[in-house]
Amino acid sequence: MKLDLERLDGVRTCVHNPHGIPVTLHATDDVRVExxxxxxxxxxxxxxxxTTxxxxTATPTVTLTPDFHRGRGVPVGTVLHAPGLLLPVALGADVGCGMRLHVTSLTAPDVTPHxxxxxxxxRRTFFEGAGTSRPPRPCARQS
Known part of the structure; x- marks a missing residue:
């Protein structure tokens, strides 16, 4: 299938497809798409x-997170909103394998310079060693 990527702004890319299903990748230009x-x-x-x-059923919408990469049937980082459908295959074994949300009291001006x-x-705390036989660091275990 032919998929055309159209940059919408600095953090969003539309993925045009022959089915007209809305697909948006949320990532900056420096994120490589496999x-x-x-x-x-x-x-x-x-x-x-x-299926629709x-x-x-209603047309689904698809959102792709910055950790979008090949999975097993459904790409990792794919979020589906498919009203009226239950899609058990859409839940992968490595859910959140590159995404984390931590709430802090820091503001954007506090963090931006750093x-x-x-x-x-x-990356050192949470992601180094992923996909290898190396054991996680003690600080990663605590997370």
Missing amino acids: RAALTELGDLLDALAR RAFG LGAVEVAL
């Missing part, structure tokens, strides 16, 4: 289109 993930997304959109036609250092510290 070809295999797009292929898998195309297969998912084909299945969603067939067969059951007469984004590089914050990113390095977060």
Whole structure:
């Protein structure tokens, strides 16, 4: 399936597809989009289109998070809003494998000058060693 990417602004990209299913990727330009993930997304959109036609349900919408990458049937980082449908395959084994939400009292002006250092510290704490046989660091276990 042919998927066309159209940058909407600094953090959103529209993924045009032949089915007209609204798909939005939420990520900056520096986030690499895997070809295999797009292929898998195309297969998912084909299945969603067939299913919505067969059951007469509303058109689903799809949101892709910055950790969008190839999964097992449904790309990781795919969020589906499919009224009237239950899609058990859409829940993967590595849910949230690159996404975290932590609430703090910090404001954007507090953090912005330090984004590089914050990113390095977060990657070291939460993500280093992912997909390897190395045990997680003690600080990652605490998270």
